[in-house]
Amino acid sequence: MRYVVIGGGIVGLATAHRLVLDRPDARVTVVEKEAVWGAHQTGHNSGVIHAGVYYKPGSLKATLCKAGSASMVEFCAEHGIAHKVTGKLIVATDEAELPRLRALFERAQANGLPVRMVGPQEAREYEPEVACVEGIHVASTGIADYKAVCAKLAEITEKAGATLRLNSAVTGIRAGEREVVVRTTTGDIVADVLVNCAGLHADRVARMAGIRPPARIIPFRGEYFELRPDRRHLVNGLIYPVPDPQFPFLGVHLTRMVDGSVHAGPNAVLAMAREGYTWGKIRPRDVADAATYGGLWQLARKHLRYGITEVRRSLSKRRFAQSLARLVPAVTAEDLVPAEAGVRAQAITPGGDLVDDFLIVAEGRQVHVLNAPSPAATSSLEIAKYITARLPV
Incomplete structure (x- = not known):
């Protein structure tokens, strides 16, 4: 199975990392338009490992943040990444x-x-x-170096056999019943499954893929x-x-x-x-x-x-x-x-409401992460598990 992940922030990299862990036979490609990983939301946040205080009990934010605060500390400790x-x-x-x-x-x-x-x-x-x-x-609650987390996720994922492309902007998507073609500035990628973790541009990527985002x-x-x-x-x-x-x-x-x-x-x-x-x-x-x-x-x-x-x-x-x-x-x-x-x-939303929870839309052979602001960095390893569990094998 061929997977393409659009977006090289912490959620995209964590998802690719989880795919190569859980599905060693998968062919995984990550595309990122910038020259470095985690260039935008990941690289410009306050570095907090959130506990999950603020979120409605039972919501994705509440459950994934609580689990994520523990798994992020564990990941940082395992790989020698600065945290406390x-x-x-x-x-x-x-x-x-x-x-x-x-x-x-x-x-x-x-x-x-x-x-x-x-x-x-x-x-x-x-x-x-x-x-x-x-x-x-x-x-x-804690703090961590999320840029270093991104760098380590990219390193591990690439060593496991994934293809990681920096300086690779998505210019178009053709989604069919059996495969998806992602056109980029570094060439086309043909995949069976698309995962959109494009952050600030996630709704635009969804529209490129023929999805009508709800926000x-x-x-x-x-x-x-x-x-x-x-x-x-x-x-x-x-x-x-x-x-x-x-x-x-x-x-x-x-x-x-x-x-x-x-x-x-x-x-x-x-x-x-x-x-x-x-x-x-x-x-x-x-x-x-x-x-x-x-x-x-x-x-x-x-x-x-x-x-x-x-x-x-x-x-x-x-x-x-x-x-x-x-x-x-x-x-x-x-x-x-x-x-x-x-x-x-x-x-x-069109009615003027701020989407409070993570918004992850699965449709056919596509998954689109359409709202993942804070505490997404804290929750990223758990968001990756949540996404991967919903992807075709």
Whole structure:
């Protein structure tokens, strides 16, 4: 059986890796348009190994993230990849947030996670500079070098006999009853089964293959700062606010990375390109895709105030610092230096709803991963098992 995987991020590589493990006679090809693996969402995230606190019990995110946090730690340990199980604090900074915090605690318990409610004094035992009225300590949260995970997955998969093509952009797909032909800039690939893990371009790839996706990818830029090196001591691990349950975004937070740097963010604003890592990156096709999509306008009508808040914070380092200071009062605007941004591929339905769960569509001899933002990196090894179990043998 011949399999072609489109997309060389962590989900695509993990899927190819699982295929060569489970089906040693399979012929697997991975195509990636960039010159390196994990160039986009994988290589621009905060490096967190999520525990699975936020996700609806029984959802794909809840089940795959919980299992994935364990399998990712195991994979990193086995292959000598930088990682650490640090735990994290989710904190309520005023009394009004306590009902949401306690509801989140109940959800975490329903997901079977190692969590504890902590008061202000105990919270400061973990994070001496934190401010809160109450918090949740999540023991199984960690951090990892996901770029290194991608490199190792590619190495193992190629050694097992798969064909991996970088600098190979997909230009067209012809899907028949018995086989699929993927046209690329490095030649055609004929396969029996297609797996679409194209991330920011997953809906476009699905349409190329004759699939009508139930949602459209809209790019949101996640903007980060870092703490100056002499201010990194303000954060020991990970400090998060209580999230707004209406949104998949977790709010600006503080994360000590595997290299010791402390990232602050992300803010979330609409990007003007699917790979729009800066305000100046504008791609007319991507702007038109978003502007002509009724689902985005419906979303904007529902959540205009939230969007304005994010834009204001994007334009003002002072506002960004104020958001962080709610968590750690010692943080000031002078402590922040710009860091690399990321772009989240967020699927939105025609009715203007954010697709909250992973969205994986199987049709005939094709599987399309149409929504896999955070915690996809954490969950990637388990997403790969889920996909592979649904592929023809």
